[in-house]
Every structure is written in structure tokens, then in C-alpha cells.
Amino acid sequence: xxxxxxxxxxxxxxxxxxxxxxxxxxxxxxxxxxxxxxxxxxxxxxxxxxxxxxxxxxxxxxxxxxxxxxxxxxxxxxxxxxxxxxxxxxxxxxxxxxxxxxxxxxxxxxxxxxxxxxxxxxxxxxxxxxxxxxxxxxxxxxxxxx
Numbered sequence: 001x002x003x004x005x006x007x008x009x010x011x012x013x014x015x016x017x018x019x020x021x022x023x024x025x026x027x028x029x030x031x032x033x034x035x036x037x038x039x040x041x042x043x044x045x046x047x048x049x050x051x052x053x054x055x056x057x058x059x060x061x062x063x064x065x066x067x068x069x070x071x072x073x074x075x076x077x078x079x080x081x082x083x084x085x086x087x088x089x090x091x092x093x094x095x096x097x098x099x100x101x102x103x104x105x106x107x108x109x110x111x112x113x114x115x116x117x118x119x120x121x122x123x124x125x126x127x128x129x130x131x132x133x134x135x136x137x138x139x140x141x142x143x144x145x146x
Contacts, residue, residue, distance in 0.1 A: 023068050
């Protein structure tokens with residue numbers, strides 16, 4: 001059986017540029033402590049959620065209004081046995097149009113049902129993308145989901 005990476009999609013009325021800008025406003029939708037530059041190629045930033053999660057992301061691809069890709073270069077997830085489960089995984093935001101709407105497809109490559117944090121992490125990503133990032137895109141303000 002093929003393992004499937006976690007993915008979710010949202011449709012919005014806003015332009016691809018507005019979606020792109022919201023994605024890159026990471027502090028506006030991803031709750032926790034974020035340090036570093038989140039929107040320039042080859043820059044790195046850290047994300048910390050208390051004692052539960054610490055990761056470092058490197059911006060490895062950025063195509064204005066179309067795509068953002070982060071490579072996880074450090075991972076410490078404290079609620080699973082293998083704390084580095086996210087190491088060398090990629091987080092991808094693909095932006096496209098679907099008729100009159102803008103489509104955002106989020107995929108965490110490497111976050112599959114085979115790893116221990118899948119249920120908790122995929123649930124958190126679903127809430128972050130479908131609720132907080134969606135709200136930031138559509139209203140200008142993210143929502144606290146934790």
C-alpha cells in the first residue's frame with residue numbers, strides 16, 4: 001500500500017497574490033513562537049509550541065503568487081518516541097486558480113500515516129490551514145486553534 005502525504009485544500013475568493021502574502025505572514029496564522037525570516041529564499045526560521053514541538057524550516061522554493069516550499073532542517077516533537085519525524089520533510093503550499101476562485105493546496109511531504117505523529121500533526125495542520133490560514137486570507141486575521 002502506498003503511503004499518502006497529508007494534504008488539504010481550500011478555495012477562496014481572494015487573488016493568488018493575497019493567498020501568497022498570507023502564507024508568508026506565518027506569524028499571522030501559525031500559533032506559537034516563530035523566530036527568523038519566513039518569506040525569503042534560503043532563509044530559515046524556527047517554530048516552537050511550548051515544550052511540545054520545535055522545528056526549523058528553510059525556505060527552499062518561492063515563486064510569487066504560485067508556490068512556497070519549506071524544508072524541515074531540525075525537528076524535535078516531544079509527544080512521540082522518534083522526535084525527529086519531521087526531519088527532511090517538506091511543507092508545500094501550491095497556489096492555482098479554479099474558475100473564479102483561488103485554490104491553495106497544502107501538502108506536508110513525509111507526514112504519512114506510517115509515522116507516530118500523523119494523527120496529531122495532520123489534525124493540527126488541518127486546523128491551521130482550513131481555519132487559521134483560511135481566516136487570515138479571507139478576513140485579514142488568523143484564528144487561534146490551540
